[in-house]
Amino acid sequence: MPPDPNDCDSPLHDQRLIPLETARERMLAACPTPTTVERLPLDRCLGRVLATALVATLDLPPFANSAMDGYAVRSEDCAGDAAVALRLIGRSAAGAPFAGRLEPGTCLRILTGAALPDGADAVVIQEAASLRPDGRVSLPGGIRAGANVRWPGEDLRRGDPAVEPGRRLMPAQIAAAAALGRESLEVWRRPRVAFFSTGDELSPLGSRLEPGQIFDSNRPMVRALLERIGVEPIDLGVVEDSRAAIRAALSLAAGSGDAVLTTGGVSVGDADYVREEVAGLGELNLWRIAMKPGKPLAFGRIETARFFGLPGNPVSALVTFYQLVAPALRRMGGAEAVAPLQLSARLTEPIAKKPGRVEFQRGRLRPTPDGELEVAAAGGQGSHVMSSLSAADCFIVLPAESGDHPAGTRVTVQPFSGLV
Ligand code: AMP
Ligand code: MG
DSSP states (O other), rough: OOOTTTTHHHHHHHHBOOOOHHHHHHHTTTOOOOOOEEEGGGGOOOOOOOOOOOOSSSSSSOEEESSSSEEEEOGGGGGGOOOOEEEEEEEEBBOOOSSBOOOOEEEEETTTTOOOOOOOEEEEEEEGHHHHHHHHEEEEEEOOOOTTTEEETSSBTTTTTOTTTOOOOHHHHHHHHHHHHHHHEEOOOOOOOOOOOOOEEEEEEEEEETTTTTEEOHHHHHHHOOOOHTEEEEEEEEEEEEEHHHHHHHHHHHHHOOOOEEEOOOSSTOOOOOOHHHOOOOOOOOOOEEEETTOEEEEEEEEEEEEEEOOHHHHHHHHHHHIIIIHHHHHHOOOOOOOOOOOEEHHHHHOOOOTTSOOOOOOOOEEEEEEEEEEESSSSOTTTTTHHHHOOOOEEOOTOOOOOOOTTEEEEEEEEGOOO
């Protein structure tokens, strides 16, 4: 019998699959970068992508100040080996600078963040000092110029780039903008992604399941995935398995979003109409990737909208989203390319695998007492198995050409927390 191309295990079948890296590169190349900038108040910038570099408009710190609670001194007064006693002339606290100048032989009480007075060039920590009844302060010798001082501009100089464009704004970048006094930032408009589920078996949450029905778990998952990567979701509901309904929904979606994302209907079943309807309305550029799960992923274009057709199986949908769709949507949102965090871990149990497709198994990652990482499959690896997906905390990435992995093998893992 000739090899059957639809049999997953046939060599003929696998030859027609697109390698994952090739698919990722082609999808990225086919996705446009954004052109519309929005100015947003800082308190609405979390998770958005910076469009215009944040440039320092002042020095940080803006003035010389103390890194510690203690006494401001002229280092030349305490540079020798012997301890000294300096006359205390006043105090500089954060927000309440000392107006005068520090003359030779004097010192000033100073608190963390307080301006260093003119004349001073070092701070002695209070634990090393003692205030005497005669109003002098005993201080150790050996104090160097610059000790415990934060100089103006040592963090950022006026004109320095503080955050580069393309960076997704997280609490640290919000703080950087605020430290520079910025009340608003220019960010890229978020890509709008119109999405729907396909399948006559799907029942909305809150309904009673009729025989043969399942709940539509993909739509809430897709919304969560889209929100997680910072795009604007447009939920178009569930669409029945008919050509006309799918065509209408694809048209509507293409008119309302920068991208269209569907789940289901891209495989080889009788009711899988999505690919043909995409090809009829626009073009289908990619289909069938050498990955497991996720083989039926489809990519194309309808009018100006990019099309992502995720497989219906929930695990396949999640894996293809992270591995292929997220990088493409991040590019459409103006974000710099960032690879997922990958770590090396030791398998505690063997994993059986056939060469041909890169596999993303659901795993559980554990640190060992000696600082190693160990990983094991999280449970059943069928692409419909939700329990192992929600129990997992990482993908175990097994290269396409590899076969069985005995226990003890080092494998690459992608922690879910590092997937962006
Ligand atoms: P399909 O790709 O449409 O052939 O679907 C493959 C498998 O995924 C079938 O078992 C479907 O019932 C299931 N499936 C499809 N869409 C969804 C969904 N929205 N939620 C949960 N399961 C789904
Ligand atoms: Mg279906």
